[in-house]
Amino acid sequence: xxxxxxxxxxxxxxxxxxxxxxxxxxxxxxxxxxxxxxxxxxxxxxxxxxxxxxxxxxxxxxxxxxxxxxxxxxxxxxxxxxxxxxxxxxxxxxxxxxxxxxxxxxxxxxxxxxxxxxxxxxxxxxxxxxxxxxxxxxxxxxxxxxxxxxxxxxxxxxxxxxxxxxxxxxxxxxxxxxxxxxxxxxxxxxxxxxxxxxxxxxxxxxxxxxxxxxxxxxxxxxxxxxxxxxxxxxxxxxxxxxxxxxxxxxxxxxxxxxxxxxxxxxxxxxxxxxxxxxxxxxxxxxxxxxxxxxxxxxxxxxxxxxx
Amino acid sequence: xxxxxxxxxxxxxxxxxxxxxxxxxxxxxxxxxxxxxxxxxxxxxxxxxxxxxxxxxxxxxxxxxxxxxxxxxxxxxxxxxxxxxxxxxxxxxxxxxxxxxxxxxxxxxxxxxxxxxxxxxxxxxxxxxxxxxxxxxxxxxxxxxxxxxxxxxxxxxxxxxxxxxxxxxxxxxxxxxxxxxxxxxxxxxxxxxxxxxxxxxxxxxxxxxxxxxxxxxxxxxxxxxxxxxxxxxxxxxxxxxxxxxxxxxxxxxxxxxxxxxxxxxxxxxxxxxxxxxxxxxxxxxxxxxxxxxxxxxxxxxxxxxxx
Numbered sequence: 001x002x003x004x005x006x007x008x009x010x011x012x013x014x015x016x017x018x019x020x021x022x023x024x025x026x027x028x029x030x031x032x033x034x035x036x037x038x039x040x041x042x043x044x045x046x047x048x049x050x051x052x053x054x055x056x057x058x059x060x061x062x063x064x065x066x067x068x069x070x071x072x073x074x075x076x077x078x079x080x081x082x083x084x085x086x087x088x089x090x091x092x093x094x095x096x097x098x099x100x101x102x103x104x105x106x107x108x109x110x111x112x113x114x115x116x117x118x119x120x121x122x123x124x125x126x127x128x129x130x131x132x133x134x135x136x137x138x139x140x141x142x143x144x145x146x147x148x149x150x151x152x153x154x155x156x157x158x159x160x161x162x163x164x165x166x167x168x169x170x171x172x173x174x175x176x177x178x179x180x181x182x183x184x185x186x187x188x189x190x191x192x193x194x195x196x197x198x199x200x201x202x203x204x205x206x207x208x209x210x211x212x213x214x215x216x217x218x219x220x221x222x223x224x225x226x227x228x229x230x231x232x233x234x235x236x237x238x239x240x241x242x243x244x245x246x247x248x249x250x251x252x253x254x255x256x257x258x259x260x261x262x263x264x265x266x267x268x269x270x271x272x273x274x275x276x277x278x279x280x281x282x283x284x285x286x287x288x289x290x291x292x293x294x295x296x297x298x299x300x301x302x303x304x305x306x307x
Numbered sequence: 308x309x310x311x312x313x314x315x316x317x318x319x320x321x322x323x324x325x326x327x328x329x330x331x332x333x334x335x336x337x338x339x340x341x342x343x344x345x346x347x348x349x350x351x352x353x354x355x356x357x358x359x360x361x362x363x364x365x366x367x368x369x370x371x372x373x374x375x376x377x378x379x380x381x382x383x384x385x386x387x388x389x390x391x392x393x394x395x396x397x398x399x400x401x402x403x404x405x406x407x408x409x410x411x412x413x414x415x416x417x418x419x420x421x422x423x424x425x426x427x428x429x430x431x432x433x434x435x436x437x438x439x440x441x442x443x444x445x446x447x448x449x450x451x452x453x454x455x456x457x458x459x460x461x462x463x464x465x466x467x468x469x470x471x472x473x474x475x476x477x478x479x480x481x482x483x484x485x486x487x488x489x490x491x492x493x494x495x496x497x498x499x500x501x502x503x504x505x506x507x508x509x510x511x512x513x514x515x516x517x518x519x520x521x522x523x524x525x526x527x528x529x530x531x532x533x534x535x536x537x538x539x540x541x542x543x544x545x546x547x548x549x550x551x552x553x554x555x556x557x558x559x560x561x562x563x564x565x566x567x568x569x570x571x572x573x574x575x576x577x578x579x580x581x582x583x584x585x586x587x588x589x590x591x592x593x594x595x596x597x598x599x600x601x602x603x604x605x606x607x608x609x610x611x612x613x614x
Contacts, residue, residue, distance in 0.1 A: 090491075184397075187534045208515040211532060220606050222527040225518060227494045259609040293613055299527050300607050302566040306600055 008124020029124035036241025047071035078103035128159035165197035224270035242268035315431020336431035343548025359383035385410035435466035472504035531577035549575035
C-alpha cells in the first residue's frame with residue numbers, strides 16, 4: 001500500500017440548502033478528502049492549517065480515521081478558515097456568502113519528513129503556489145492529482161498553469177474545464193488541458209457524473225440517481241479522496257485501474273450529498289460502501305455480446 | 308424476430324444550428340425511428356401521413372431500408388407537416404420558428420392489416436388520441452413504447468394520461484418528466500410516472516445520457532462524448548428507434564435486455580447528432596455501429612471485483 005499526502009483546507013463551513021441550514025460545522029477540502037481516503041485504510045497525512053478555535057475533538061476524529069496530522073499546523077492565536085454558502089433550489093449553483101481566509105492567508109505547507117517519499121499526492125483546491133510548494137517537497141511521487149477552481153483561473157492563472165504542468169491528473173468541473181481551455185466541447189477541453197502537461201483529466205459534472213480522459217481513452221461514471229440530494233458540499237473533494245485513496249491502496253496507476261478509482265470516488269460522493277457536511281462520511285461503514293459499489297455495477301454494466 | 312409498428316410524423320424540417328442552416332430537409336419522428344430500427348433489419352411498418360409535395364424518392368428510400376409504407380397515407384392535395392427550429396449556442400435549448408401541421412391536422416392512423424399482430428409498437432410524439440387509436444388497432448402487442456413531449460402536457464393532459472396508462476414504456480426528457488410528475492428528483496419523477504401505468508420509464512437527458520427505471524431497478528447510459536455536436540434534431544427519436552428495434556430483433560423484454568436496448572439507442576443517437584438531420588443515419592454502416600458499441604463498452608465498463 002502506498003502512502004498518500006493530502007494538502008487542502010481544514011475549515012468551518014456554514015451551509016444553507018432548500019432542506020435547512022447549519023451553524024459552523026466541520027468542513028474543508030482536506031477533511032473530505034481525508035475522510036474518503038480513510039475508508040481504504042491508506043497511510044495518509046493531511047497537510048493543512050487551523051486556528052486555536054478549531055475543536056481538538058475534530059483533530060482526534062481525523063487521527064482515529066488513520067490520518068497523520070503532524071503536518072497540520074495549529075496557530076493558537078489565529079482563527080480557522082471559514083466559508084459560508086447558500087445553494088439554489090436546483091442544487092447545481094450556489095452563492096458564496098462569506099470567505100474568511102484567517103490563518104489560511106499565511107499558510108506555508110510543510111510535508112512531514114516521513115511522508116516526503118509518499119507515492120500519491122492529492123493537491124486539494126488552494127492557491128497554486130501552495131500546491132507547487134508541496135510538489136517541491138516530495139521526493140519521487142508516482143502520481144500527483146490536482147484539484148482547482150475558477151477562482152484561481154481568474155486570479156492566478158500563470159501560477160495555476162505552472163502547477164498544472166507538473167501534475168499527472170487534473171480534476172475540475174465542466175464549466176471550469178471550459179474556462180481553462182476556451183473550448184465548449186468537453187472532449188476538446190480535456191485535450192487542451194492534457195496539452196498543458198497532465199496525462200489524465202477528470203471532468204466532474206455534479207449530478208451528471210464524471211468523465212475520465214487519458215491519451216485516446218475516455219471513461220464515464222454516472223452520479224448515483226438519488227431520491228434526494230441534501231447538501232452537495234464536499235462532494236467533489238470526497239470524489240478526489242475516493243479516487244486517490246483507491247489508487248494508493250491498489251498501487252496501480254493505469255487507465256484501466258483509474259476507471260475503478262473513478263467509480264469508487266463516485267460511490268463515496270453519492271453518500272456525501274445525503275446529509276449536511278461530512279456527517280454521512282463520518283458514520284459510513286465498509287458494508288454500505290460495498291453495497292453502493294454493487295449498485296454502481298447494476299447501474300452501468302450491460303451484456304451486449306460483440307463478436 | 309418481432310414485427311414493429313411505428314407511428315409518428317414524416318415531415319420536412321428546416322434547422323439552424325451554430326454550424327449552419329438547412330432548407331427543407333427530410334425529418335419527422337417516424338423517419339428517425341424507422342431509419343434507426345432498420346439497422347436491426349426488423350420487419351417494420353411506418354404509420355403516418357404526408358402531402359403531395361413529399362418527394363417520392365424519400366418514400367423509396369424508406370422502403371429500401373426495409374420499412375413497409377402501406378400505412379403511410381399520401382394526401383396528394385395536401386402539404387406535408389413542416390417544422391422549423393433554431394438551436395442556441397449550447398445546443399441544449401432551441402426555439403421553434405414554424406409549426407405547420409398541414410395534413411397532420413386530420414391524421415387518422417390506420418395500422419396495415421398484416422401488422423396488427425406486431426409484438427412491438429413505437430408511438431412517436433403525436434397527439435395522445437392518435438397514439439391511443441393505434442393501440443386500439445393492435446391485437447396483442449408484447450411491448451408498447453410511448454414518446455411524448457411537454458406540448459401535450461400543456462394542451463391534452465387528460466388524453467395523455469389515458470394513453471400513458473396503456474403503455475409499457477414511456478420515454479420522456481428530464482424537464483418533461485419533472486413537469487408530468489411534479490417532482491424535481493428524477494428518481495421520484497420516474498416512480499410517479501410508473502404509478503400512472505407503465506412498467507418502465509426512460510428519462511432522456513440529452514448530452515447527459517439516459518436513465519432506464521423499472522420496478523426497483525435503474526440503469527444509466529451516457530451520451531457518447533463527442534468532439535462536436537452538429538445538430539441534435541432527431542436524436543431522441545433515433546434513440547427510440549434503436550431501443551425498440553433492438554427489442555423487436557431480440558424478442559426479449561426483460562429489464563436486463565432493455566439495458567442493452569438503451570445502449571443501442573444511445574449509440575445510434577450519437578451518430579445522428581454528427582450531421583444535419585438524418586444524413587448520418589442514411590449512410591451508417593453496420594461496421595460503424597459495431598465500433599461505436601465497442602466504444603460504449605470501454606466508456607462504461609469497469610472491473611471492480613466485489614467479493
